[in-house]
Amino acid sequence: MKGLVTLNRNSVTCFTYLLIALLCLYTLQVDKVYSSPPQENSDWSYQEKTGPDYWGSLDPSFVQCEKGASQSPINIDTSKVIEHSELKDISLNYTKSSFSITKKQLTLELLPEDKNNSLYIGEKEYVLKQIHFHYPSEHTLNGKKFPAEIHLVHQNRSGQLAVIGLFVEKGKENQVIKKFFRELPREIEKDQKVKEDINVENLLPEKTVYFRYDGSLTTPPCSEDVKWLVLNQSIEMSADQLNKLETLFISNSRPVQSIGKRKVYIKPN
Numbered sequence: 721m722k723g724l725v726t727l728n729r730n731s732v733t734c735f736t737y738l739l740i741a742l743l744c745l746y747t748l749q750v751d752k753v754y755s756s757p758p759q760e761n762s763d764w765s766y767q768e769k770t771g772p773d774y775w776g777s778l779d780p781s782f783v784q785c786e787k788g789a790s791q792s793p794i795n796i797d798t799s800k801v802i803e804h805s806e807l808k809d810i811s812l813n814y815t816k817s818s819f820s821i822t823k824k825q826l827t828l829e830l831l832p833e834d835k836n837n838s839l840y841i842g843e844k845e846y847v848l849k850q851i852h853f854h855y856p857s858e859h860t861l862n863g864k865k866f867p868a869e870i871h872l873v874h875q876n877r878s879g880q881l882a883v884i885g886l887f888v889e890k891g892k893e894n895q896v897i898k899k900f901f902r903e904l905p906r907e908i909e910k911d912q913k914v915k916e917d918i919n920v921e922n923l924l925p926e927k928t929v930y931f932r933y934d935g936s937l938t939t940p941p942c943s944e945d946v947k948w949l950v951l952n953q954s955i956e957m958s959a960d961q962l963n964k965l966e967t968l969f970i971s972n973s974r975p976v977q978s979i980g981k982r983k984v985y986i987k988p989n
């Protein structure tokens with residue numbers, strides 16, 4: 721008898737666990753259905769209650785998104801840009817490199833497989849870490865939003881970031897982008913090696929004047945101390961190429977942030 725009672729009790733316990741498990745599974749399914757669009761790590765997105773207006777309250781580590789005083793992107797008002805001859809020289813040391821391409825939940829990422837691409841601000845070297853796309857542009861130029869913006873993210877030895885922002889206009893087919901898009905993986909988060917080595921310098925316009933200001937990451941955790949170099953001259957991508965971006969992610973553009981007391985500088989020729 722005693723054995724039977726124990727068995728029954730065990731059966732009841734098993735049944736309870738099964739019920740809890742099923743309930744959890746159901747809840748997960750419900751979450752899956754309602755948590756659109758697909759999100760990266762800490763449940764932030766570009767829409768509704770997890771969109772840019774709410775980033776600061778989604779996670780304690782995102783506090784800068786709401787409270788930061790040097791946030792990006794910004795509108796660059798060329799009438800207020802200051803010519804500053806003391807600014808350190810910018811030089812690029814890009815070479816042909818092998819890349820991989822990854823379709824992320826909220827962007828498209830290009831990763832160099834070596835450390836041979838550098839940006840120099842004065843003597844300080846910042847190595848190219850990754851390139852990604854925003855659709856439409858995040859920075860604006862005299863209030864104008866561009867169809868897309870490409871960010872080339874560099875990092876120095878102490879971990880500081882310097883990002884080149886490149887505006888994209890609708891126009892001719894971009895031959896460098898074409899080489900990357902050819903290898904576009906079907907699945908999310910799956911790296912695809914780009915067959916042909918690419919010199920990213922070919923992506924940049926010939927004449928480069930950089931608007932320089934201190935800002936932040938434009939995605940959570942919105943960390944500050946990012947050196948921004950936004951090019952005054954845009955590059956072109958075809959309507960088809962821009963449509964491709966649109967099909968990959970609906971919109972991944974943080975609205976412009978207050979410039980506050982910051983200044984935007986350029987180095988006179």
Ligand SMILES: [Zn+2]
Pocket residue numbers: 852853854871938
């Ligand atoms: Zn970006």
